[in-house]
Amino acid sequence: MEQNYNHQKIEKKWQDKWEKDHVFKVDKNSQKEKKYVLDMFPYPSGAGLHVGHPEGYTATDIYSRYLRMNNYEVIHPMGWDAFGLPAENYAIKIGVHPKKSTAENIVNFTKQIKSLGFSYDWEREINTSDPSYYKWSQWFFLLLYKNNLAYQKKAPVNWCDSCQTVLANEQVVDGKCERCKNEVIKKDLKQWFFKVTEYADELLEGLDKLEWSHALKTMQKNWIGKSEGAEIKFQITNNKFQTNSLPTGQAGKFQIPNSKKIYFATGNKSKLERLKKLFKKIDPQIKIEQVPDYVDVEENGQDAWENSLKKTDPYQGKYDVPVLSMDTAVFFSNEDEVDPLAPKRSCLKGVDEKNLTQEEIAEKALEFYKNIAQKNGGEKEFYYEDFWTILYPNGEHQQIKNRRDYILTDQQAGDLDIYFPMKNLYYSKVSGKRFFENTAEDFFKEFECQANVLKELILPKIINPPTSEEALGIKVFTTRPDTLYGATYMVLAPEHQLVQELKISIENFSEVEKYIETTKKKSDLERTDLNKNKTGVELKGIKAINPVNGKELPVYISDYVLATYGTGAIMCVPAHDQRDFEFAQKFNLSIIDVVQSQRKTKVLIVHGFMATSKDDWFPWLKKELEKLNYEVLVPDLPDTKNPILKDWLKILESLVQDFAEDDIIIGHSMGAFAAQHLAQKIKINKLFLVAPVSEFMVDDQTRTESIKENFTKEQIEILRKFTDYQLNYQNIKSNVEKIYAYFSDDDPYTSDKQQKQLVEKLPGEYRVLKNKGHINISDSRVSVFELPEIISDIEEKIRATEAQGKMINSEEFDGMDSEKAQQKITKKAGGKLTTQYKLRDWLVSRQRYWGAPIPIIHCPKCGAVPVPEKDLPVLLPDDVQDFRPTGQPPLALSKEFNKNVQCPKCGGEAIREHDTMDGFVDNSWYYYRYLDSQNEKEFCAKDLIKKYMPVDTYVGGTEHAVGHLIYSRFFTKVLRDNGYLPADRSLGEGGDFDEPFLKLINQGLIMGTDGQKMSKSLGNVVNPDEVVEEYGADSFRMYEMFMGPLEDSKPWNIDGIKGLRRFLDKNWRYFSDINYGDESNNQVVSILHKTIKKVTEDIENFRFNTAISSLMVCLKILSSLNSPDKTLVDSYLIMLSAFAPHICEEIWQKLGNEGFICRQEWPKYDEKLIVEDKINLPIQINGKLRATLEIEVDISEDDLKKQILGLENVQRFIDGKEIVKFIYIKGKIVNIVTCLSADK
């Protein structure tokens, strides 16, 4: 007898036989029902297979073999996900062309996979990097393009400036380039996208009908991230640049004539010169001249807008050239004496100027302004506003204004200018220079705002005056439109388009620009790492108008708002959004509550030693807080003259039982010590310690004297006992949101030292009050009846309340349920209800070599033109020597690829797209290709799709939860919408399928022996080859299945494999000297049928570990027979063959059977044969097992009761007690319930 079997010989033998006989080839003409069982195909890495790969493959193999034996036609293919970055990186690393290294890796992988005896139909093998495959990947690109689902857009990508290249996310480490450690920035590059978002809703809803794990479904749900809310628009105003649409007969479009001439209505030569200079810079082609018949108009309007308009009046209808005019006003804040429209008059108030010379008048004016400066410490900020009007030949007007900022000094520079005395006293805030010091560059800087305004007025050929609907505005998306009245500011994403559009209106644009720059430099990591530390810049000069109440809100940019989500802008409600709250705190913005929680906030006040709730400031505080809508508890604590902490806590703990995270505890003196004890155990919002006694007090030598003076010895002893407990400050810190403590500078018991010790342990808000003693009326020196300081601290908002509730501060909506108010407030704001998704469009461009070229040609005349289908595939050129990323896509370097490229539309010279496609494009449709892998005309024939799709069972890791599995679903939906799926495609028992994978099973990771994820860098990768060599493929397969549930992650531990090998050896020996006979008994038959049932059900549910364990039990039972019945043993062997196919084929053959065991029929079980007639019945008394009894199954309850009560052990436990209940669950258990004692 052979002790052990020779696995190396046997396994090779059967693998060859299976291949030679095409045992696993799908029969195309089969009439059997189909099952498509699919593994996620591997990327053939250079490292070869590791023990994690075969876990899923073994599971599907067992399942496939099981299905075949149950008369299904099983499609079970394998192939290679060969394109993509990992393959290319590996090739770069070893210095071999990826085509070559990939081919080698595939050879190695094939060998390894085949050594495990999987039942793949190898004739369907595919390779995504083969032109016959990627031709169809390119075809899919064109399909999407035709459907407007593929488009080009600028997108920010990771860019390393020193390497001159785009980096993949995994190549960016801590915001720095993996290779050169240079800081990585975001760069806008034109990229190709697939519009997955178009199908967002369908991808979400389709999940319901799939048999996927709950975890995976929620992962996809979160990724798609649907949220419902409202889109609301806020109008913008600004004080630096404002267009003033005048009422005209025909509001609409102004046409500027083609003549490039403009008249300027002014008598002031220097203003004209200045304007000429500015126009030269704006547009040299525009000529500006003084209006031919200049008329001096009296500036007697009510405001500068009116004055400016008046100046153009004389020229109404006179010229076919636009006429420009301007009036300037000067603004000093808090200087009421200066009239903005008539500054000269302001200087000469009360002066009789008739007898004065021009010089003297100028001197007076100069004095006047010097005075203003002096009054303000030598310098005073002020600004000019220029109000421009343009009169168009058609008689319509357009107005616009700008603002220039200056600083007035009391230091005169240069000679007195009698026409403009003030000129010598100020310098520009922009250039920092005085008028006569200006260089040409300074001049343009100083007057840039004027230039911008003029540009805005003149340059566009057509000007659209803002109408109420089209006016500039900030659109926001919010899920809480009910809180609109609480919006106190707005934030735009730094990348928001509006920021650039409002450039001329933003006073601090250079600061804004700087912030945008630093944001770009921040890596995603930094942006999220500094989660709580909000940054941002206000857009000065800009305000937004709240549409419901007309309030002006400041506008900021900040990187906590993402450009890619919603509208890239938000309204901020700091009272009810934590992020807004943090930002508002940092920038000192107001916080308005608009939703009130339904629950009153609770406050517990704990009094101190020898005090009561009636004493001191407690009644006052209770009254004040109740006015403010708090629920206040001030318990009287027992034995206040001889308090025991434990007794106090017992009462206090019951009081705070229903305290929530919003509630507050206040403790005074010794009560503060008790309060700290409470805070160790429950989560609360605020903890107030007033003149707190802490564990430090007893040891405070600076207070020994005064304590002795005020307390008797007994009292000090009580105090010591009370505080003799260690506090867990760590717990208090994590339980309490904010801690406040009050000390008094003349407290006889608590000192600075205690305060310092406490603040070290419990950081928070610490205040030292003046002359409040121990903040206690029983203090002999000071009486304290009120403590007003505490109210504002209690009221202080320290975090946003995001819950729904009742509306307040919201005008007519007050009192309404906030959820109901959402729709109504949205309506009032003129917004609309919308839905947003987190899902982004799929970026498919890669500036890399090893991928399918994007089939697009760029023509200078026709733009992006798709390559015609007949020209596919666009071959990946072989003549790229250096395929390392160099900043330019490697395909740009190929001569072959760029030779004779013609535009398919116009035939002109054109350029090929140089980017390749993301590898996920290739593997989004590979399961179709398996069905028709040789087809040269279609990606897959329609009748084969109808016959074999969808995939019935798909097995793979979770790592593809949101990539591959979403994209594949997306591709299938696109195929459906383009008629590529057969019309009457079936889904299980009828109905249409538009989901590729009906059932999905995620195998867990197999980790290294160290419990960490297997990776080359950790050196914990286990290669199956050695294991297979030593123990055999069958042992290996069984062991991987036996390790635990397929879905769990588990560390690899080779020790256990011995048990499985032992089991197979046992089988070998058992069958080596088996003598068939007719022996069988009820017990053995029952066990066998039980095993068939168990194994069948376990395989159906992918619970292979328990299936194997019942096979082990079954063998043990079979071994008890000397000459077993052949059918019994055969049934067992057939089941085992799904798990350990090689050895079972060999045994099958050695036993003289015909054909392959893998082609036998799966055994059936008979429910009747499983039922045993005798069972061991457990007997409990009061729920505890006291005895077992072997009974006939159909024994009557009365008989049973008699038998049980006769049992010795049962007697012992019942012993005179009354039997209250006798519970018998047929065939399962008996429980006897008795009274506790005999007397009752």
Add this chain to the structure above:
RNA sequence: GCUGAAGUGGCGGAAUUGGUAUACGCGACGGACUUAAAAUCCGUUGGAGGCAACUCUGUGUGGGUUCGAUUCCCACCUUCAGCACCA
């Protein structure tokens, strides 16, 4: 922080309409076979107590429901995974 999954012997793990907790395997210990070892076979193996029959205790922690809870409910702790300023 949010979402999801999970916590059971020395280890991998089993046990679901609530009904004998630790199946099966590994390891360990004892024994048989052997000159010896390996292999193989047999036995023991959650903890505490007891000569023993047996008793108490025990499925992350604390409560609850129930005749009976690893399983159901509530609160908490820990671990793993995914997402992460998503308005």
